[in-house]
Structure formats: C-alpha cells, structure tokens
Amino acid sequence: MKNIALTSTHIELGAKMVPFAGYNMPVSYEGVNIEHETVRNAVGVFDVSHMGEFLITGENALDLIQKISSNDASKLTDGKAQYSCMPNNEGGIVDDLIIYRFNQEKYLLVVNASNIEKDWNWISQHNSMDATMRDLSDEYSLLAIQGPKAAEAMQSLTDVNLSEIKFYTFEVAPFAGAENVIISATGYTGSGGFEIYVKNDDAQRVWDRVFEAGADYGIKPVGLAARDTLRLEMGFCLYGNDIDDTTSPIEAGLGWITKFTKDFVNSEALKKQKENGPGRKLIGFELDERGIPRQGYDIVDDNGKVIGNVTSGTMSPSLEKGIGMGYVPVELATPGSKINIQIRKKTLPATVVKMPFYKG
Numbered sequence: 001m002k003n004i005a006l007t008s009t010h011i012e013l014g015a016k017m018v019p020f021a022g023y024n025m026p027v028s029y030e031g032v033n034i035e036h037e038t039v040r041n042a043v044g045v046f047d048v049s050h051m052g053e054f055l056i057t058g059e060n061a062l063d064l065i066q067k068i069s070s071n072d073a074s075k076l077t078d079g080k081a082q083y084s085c086m087p088n089n090e091g092g093i094v095d096d097l098i099i100y101r102f103n104q105e106k107y108l109l110v111v112n113a114s115n116i117e118k119d120w121n122w123i124s125q126h127n128s129m130d131a132t133m134r135d136l137s138d139e140y141s142l143l144a145i146q147g148p149k150a151a152e153a154m155q156s157l158t159d160v161n162l163s164e165i166k167f168y169t170f171e172v173a174p175f176a177g178a179e180n181v182i183i184s185a186t187g188y189t190g191s192g193g194f195e196i197y198v199k200n201d202d203a204q205r206v207w208d209r210v211f212e213a214g215a216d217y218g219i220k221p222v223g224l225a226a227r228d229t230l231r232l233e234m235g236f237c238l239y240g241n242d243i244d245d246t247t248s249p250i251e252a253g254l255g256w257i258t259k260f261t262k263d264f265v266n267s268e269a270l271k272k273q274k275e276n277g278p279g280r281k282l283i284g285f286e287l288d289e290r291g292i293p294r295q296g297y298d299i300v301d302d303n304g305k306v307i308g309n310v311t312s313g314t315m316s317p318s319l320e321k322g323i324g325m326g327y328v329p330v331e332l333a334t335p336g337s338k339i340n341i342q343i344r345k346k347t348l349p350a351t352v353v354k355m356p357f358y359k360g
Contacts, residue, residue, distance in 0.1 A: 004049040005141045005203040013221055020224060021113035023050040028223040035226035036317040039191050043147035043214055044222035045207075050113035052137040053197070054120065057106050060129035065099060065107055068126050070249055070270075072259040076101040081168045081186050084257050085249050086122065087266045091273070092245040093252070095119050096237065098186050100170060108136075108182075112239045126265065141203035145210060146193035146222075146230075153217040154194065157209060158183065162194065176209035178202035188227065190234035190358060229314050232323065235284050235355025241295055242282060242311040242325050251278045251327065280308065281333035284355040287322035287341065291348045298342040299326050307332065310341065316357060323357050324350075 002023045011017060015026035026047060028035065038044040056064060065073045071084035080101055086094040095115040100108040111119045116137055127133065145154060151162040157176040160183060165171060170184035175196060182197035198206050211219055228238070237243045237252060249258045250273045260271045287293060293313030298306045313324030324341070332339060337352040 002050075004047060005200040006047055006049070006207055009204065009207060010047065010221070015221070015223060018224075021050055023113060025050060026221070026223045028225045029221050032223075032225045032229060033317045035220065035222040036229050038218065038220045039147045039189050039222055039226065039230055040318060041148070042218035042220075043145060043149045043153050043193070044220050044226070045210060045214075046144040046146065046222050046224070046227055047141070047207075048144050048195075048227075049141040049203070051142050052111040052113060052116035052119065052135070053140050054109040054111065054123065055106070055134040055136055056109060056123075056131050057134075058130070058132045059105055060131045061105055061107050063129045064123070064127050064131040065109070066262055067129075067264055068123055069097070069099065070254075070258040070264055070267075071099075072261055073099055073101070073107070074262070078103050079169055079171065081170055081184060083168070083186075085243070085254060086119070087249065087264065087270060088122075088245060089266050090245070091248045091266065091269055093239075093243050093247060093249060094122050094245070096239055096243060096254075100182070100184065102172070114240060139200060141198050141200050141206075143196045143198070143203075143207065143210065144187065144189075144193065144227075145196060145214075146187055146189045147191050149214075149217045150193035153214040153219060154210065156213050165194070176206040176213075178206050181206075188234075188236055189230040190236075190356060190360065191230070228312075229317055232312050232314055232325070233316055233318055233356065233358035235325065235357060237282075237325075238312060247282070247327070248273060248278065250274050251280055252282045277330065279330060280327045281330050282311070282325060283328055283333050283337075283352045284323065284325050284357060285339060285341070285350040285352050286319075286357070287324075288349040288351060291322050291341070291343050291346070293322050293324035293341045293343065293350075299328055300340045300342050300347060302338075302340065304347070306342075307339070318358050322348075322350075325355075328352075
C-alpha cells in the first residue's frame with residue numbers, strides 16, 4: 001500500500017482511511033453528506049495525490065498524444081486543458097485523462113491512479129515517434145479545492161486572479177509560498193474551484209496555508225466518498241465503473257471527445273460504430289420510489305428480464321433521491337423511458353433522465 005505525502009495529516013484529522021487503487025486514501029472525515037454539502041455551498045479540499053502525471057515533451061509530443069487520445073489535442077493552445085480518453089483496439093477504453101498544454105513541445109497527461117502502470121505501458125508501446133516521456137506521479141501532490149467560495153477563499157495565496165481562470169484552463173505561478181504550482185480549473189464536482197499541483201516537499205505547507213486562508217469561508221477536508229456522490233450528481237464517468245476496457249466512448253456518451261478529424265487507435269471501428277449507432281447507451285436514471293441503487297445491481301424490464309446493470313449509484317445528498325447510471329439497450333435510452341432496478345428482492349421502478357442530475 002502506497003502512502004501519499006499527507007497521509008499522516010489525514011490520520012491526525014480523524015479521516016477514515018481505505019485502500020484505493022493501491023494507495024492509503026482518506027474516504028471521509030465527518031461524513032459523506034456534510035462533506036458533500038460543504039463543497040456544494042462553501043469550499044472543501046480533496047487530497048487526490050494518488051492520480052498519475054506523465055510529462056510528454058519534444059518535437060513529436062503532440063504526434064504521440066494525437067495517436068493515443070480520442071480528442072483533438074491539436075486544438076489546444078498554451079494554458080488550455082482538454083478532457084479525452086485513450087481507446088483500446090477492442091472498442092473499449094484504456095483510461096480517461098486530462099491533457100494540459102504548456103507549449104507546443106510540452107504536455108502533461110493526468111491519468112487515473114488505478115491505471116498508472118497500464119497507461120504508461122500503453123502510451124510507451126505507441127511511442128514510435130520517440131517523444132520524451134517522464135512519469136512524475138510519485139513526485140507531485142494534487143489538492144482539489146472545490147466549491148463556490150474557492151476562488152475568494154484562496155485569492156490571498158496567489159497573485160493570479162483566480163476568478164479569471166476559466167473552466168479547462170490553467171496557470172503556472174507561485175501559490176501559498178510554493179513556486180511553479182499548476183493552478184487549474186478542471187474540477188470533477190460541478191461546483192467550481194481549482195486543482196493545485198505541488199511538489200511533495202511543498203504539500204504540507206500548502207495544505208496548512210490553504211486551511212488558514214479558508215478558515216472564514218467554512219473550509220473543510222473532504223474524502224473520496226463525497227467526491228463520488230458529487231461527480232455522480234453531475235453525470236461524470238468514473239473509470240472502472242461507468243467506463244472501462246469493454247465500454248466504447250460512443251456507448252458512454254463521450255462522442256463529444258471522440259474526433260474523427262484525425263487517426264487514432266481504433267478510430268476506424270469507432271467511426272463505424274458512431275455512424276451505425278451503438279446497441280447500448282450509458283444513461284442516467286432516478287428511482288421513482290425510495291431506495292438506493294448500487295453498482296452491480298441489475299436493470300430489468302417489466303417482465304423481470306435483465307437488460308443492463310447499474311454502473312454507479314447512490315442516494316443523492318442534493319436531490320434526496322436514489323440516482324444512478326448504467327447501460328441499457330439504445331431503445332430505452334431516451335429520457336422519460338421507464339426501467340426497473342433490482343435492489344435485493346425488490347424491483348423498484350425508475351425513470352431515465354437527462355444528465356446532469358444536479359443543476360446547481
């Protein structure tokens with residue numbers, strides 16, 4: 001089990017620690033609902049230092065990224081970020097990721113913790129153009145400072161005007177006494193805020209100063225459990241749940257990050273799938289009666305026949321109802337369609353809805 005730089009700090013704060021993607025991570029402090037509401041209404045801080053960071057540099061850096069990623073990274077300009085995924089050869093997804101462009105020969109790829117080794121090997125095997133690759137995952141800590149009060153609460157820690165950092169853009173600047181900090185706005189909660197990439201040696205000092213600066217704004221540490229309920233309310237995919245090696249970006253509603261203006265791994269097959277239409281689609285649903293859908297529960301038709309399964313589910317703290325995502329046949333994917341969720345011995349009716357669930 002790997003520890004992150006601030007493991008002892010989280011333990012001292014009373015965090016419930018759990019193994020996650022090979023790391024010892026804080027899953028909750030005060031409780032999921034309190035932490036969830038903190039992010040929706042004020043400002044909360046997640047330590048997501050388990051995420052992976054790969055630096056891709058050199059004159060062929062963009063060529064490599066274009067080969068392995070579904071989105072068109074040539075559209076990026078300096079200081080911009082892009083959500084993308086890496087298709088495999090079988091119609092599934094190796095991982096989803098965020099691509100940051102510093103300049104035309106320097107990019108940072110941020111990948112999921114559970115896939116760091118798999119992603120590194122996958123990208124390496126496609127690096128026939130000899131781009132320079134460095135795995136920085138063990139050198140950096142990542143704090144996600146999320147919520148509507150994040151910009152105001154953190155402004156005293158940097159000269160960068162935080163309110164002017166637009167969604168999916170970033171700056172490199174001093175922050176909380178640390179130099180060369182990546183300050184980005186690529187949040188996973190739907191409530192605004194920033195991600196702060198700092199060297200591990202600076203992590204404790206930055207953490208302490210963040211909490212000092214946010215003291216008057218109701219700042220609290222937030223664990224991975226609330227991160228999951230927040231992202232699910234927004235309909236954001238989680239790798240390993242809603243997308244994986246067997247789900248295509250077209251099925252998963254990620255056609256918007258799948259650009260056929262270039263060639264990339266398995267692009268021809270995915271293009272055909274888009275043209276012909278997939279047989280199943282990832283949908284969002286709300287339970288019509290009280291209950292909590294969980295990952296792995298069956299989705300059934302009115303005759304009890306299994307037609308899909310729940311990929312993510314929870315009791316939404318903001319909506320106070322059971323919500324979830326799952327794959328169903330395409331004819332049942334239209335908002336308003338009726339499905340049923342098998343929750344142990346009970347079959348509960350549910351309605352397919354347009355995501356996000358939470359409208360802010």
